[in-house]
Amino acid sequence: MKVVFKDLANSDLIIDCIYQGGKNKNIGDDPLAKLFPCGNSGGFRRVNRKDGSGLPAYVILYTSMEELEWPDYLDEETGIFRYYGDNKKPGNDIRNTKKNGNILLEQVFSILNSNDLSNMPPFFVFKKVSKESGRDIQFLGLAAPGNPKISPDRDLVAFWRSLNGNRFQNYEAYFTILDTGKENISRKWIDALANNFKNSMKYAPPVWKKYINHGRNGIEALKAPRIINIPNKYSQLQSDVEGMTCMEIIRNHYKDNPYGFESCAMDLLMKMDSHFVDFNLTRPWRDGGRDAIGYYAISNGGKVNHPLKIDCALEAKCYGKDNGVGVKQMSRLISRIRYRQFGILITTSYVDKQAYEEVVEDGHPVLIVTASDIAGILRNNSIDTSNINDWLGHIDKKRLLWEEIL
Numbered sequence: 001m002k003v004v005f006k007d008l009a010n011s012d013l014i015i016d017c018i019y020q021g022g023k024n025k026n027i028g029d030d031p032l033a034k035l036f037p038c039g040n041s042g043g044f045r046r047v048n049r050k051d052g053s054g055l056p057a058y059v060i061l062y063t064s065m066e067e068l069e070w071p072d073y074l075d076e077e078t079g080i081f082r083y084y085g086d087n088k089k090p091g092n093d094i095r096n097t098k099k100n101g102n103i104l105l106e107q108v109f110s111i112l113n114s115n116d117l118s119n120m121p122p123f124f125v126f127k128k129v130s131k132e133s134g135r136d137i138q139f140l141g142l143a144a145p146g147n148p149k150i151s152p153d154r155d156l157v158a159f160w161r162s163l164n165g166n167r168f169q170n171y172e173a174y175f176t177i178l179d180t181g182k183e184n185i186s187r188k189w190i191d192a193l194a195n196n197f198k199n200s201m202k203y204a205p206p207v208w209k210k211y212i213n214h215g216r217n218g219i220e221a222l223k224a225p226r227i228i229n230i231p232n233k234y235s236q237l238q239s240d241v242e243g244m245t246c247m248e249i250i251r252n253h254y255k256d257n258p259y260g261f262e263s264c265a266m267d268l269l270m271k272m273d274s275h276f277v278d279f280n281l282t283r284p285w286r287d288g289g290r291d292a293i294g295y296y297a298i299s300n301g302g303k304v305n306h307p308l309k310i311d312c313a314l315e316a317k318c319y320g321k322d323n324g325v326g327v328k329q330m331s332r333l334i335s336r337i338r339y340r341q342f343g344i345l346i347t348t349s350y351v352d353k354q355a356y357e358e359v360v361e362d363g364h365p366v367l368i369v370t371a372s373d374i375a376g377i378l379r380n381n382s383i384d385t386s387n388i389n390d391w392l393g394h395i396d397k398k399r400l401l402w403e404e405i406l
Helices: 005-010 031-035 101-112 187-195 197-203 206-218 233-237 241-253 258-272 327-336 353-361 371-380 388-405
Strands: 044-048 056-063 073-075 080-084 123-128 137-145 156-163 166-177 276-281 292-298 308-317 341-347 366-369
Touching: 005 031, 044 101, 044 187, 056 101, 056 187, 101 137, 101 156, 101 166, 123 166, 137 206, 187 197, 233 371, 241 258, 241 371, 241 388, 258 276, 258 292, 258 308, 258 341, 258 366, 258 371, 258 388, 276 308, 308 327, 327 341, 327 353, 327 366, 353 366, 366 371
Parallel strands: 056 123, 308 341, 341 366
Antiparallel strands: 044 056, 073 080, 080 166, 123 137, 137 166, 156 166, 276 292, 292 308
């Protein structure tokens, strides 16, 4: 469904509906500014109540879903929406941003953790459709801060990032897209939120009323079971320019030393998820199809009870971008996975369609990590072209020490 630009001002909000931008090729084409009195720029667009309180009536969150450095993400299966704050460049305090988006995040998550959610503003989430579609946007849904599956100390987290040698902080926030059912989000509610907030609840969707009354425990998420989709070569290789450059540096570094990439893959795995622990390289001549073995530790976070450790085996393939992992290599790993063990395949390339289908359709316990994933791991750990050679050199030194011990 699509709503044309001239009809936006009176339109209700419909899940997955496309709201078209103008055709004048200027800032006035922004559809969000036509839908709401919210201005025409920025990811955070706050609309205040007209009662003089200065409190937000509602907030629009806009994302392109294309910033690889700040990967906003909606998990359709759970309804969990990850959104990054607006301090995205060095030079500012985490709270000193143009739109005060991070201050707003602090305020709403503080409300969430209180006993009174009556002043909680609803969030309306939109994403850019595509470059080819101009300024058209898609409505993803009504969002509530928090999620019952995410603990209160993890739904808003400040973290450090490095850019060009400069460190700065930003927020990572978690929302839930609510299941509003077949009802549209009415223009009556949107208008009442700004003009008569205290009495706006009579127009609110039932799912929002439940959230306000019960907080996290009242969340009813919009969940859409995912149809199995085998990613193509492009999807497994894609990254930004920085990520692609880093991948090429890794390929060249291990071009004449394929065993060396095993150590790199092991380090990448533990950087991807700190629950991977106690990994050790297997001897090159006795690896039995596994380059490293270790555990995935599941813990309750306490100091008394021991964590559950699940045995896993790692296979590493440093391939060029045009040389994918095929059925033969994948079958080799699958055949070596022992009872109560799962496998991890890490490659600087991609997994071809037939091999990927075999893993997914037959339900083999194999985690696949390809070039696009590696680029993301590097980015999340502040490894870029300015320091990747130092990182690779450190890995090589540890590998040499291991070989001396053998």
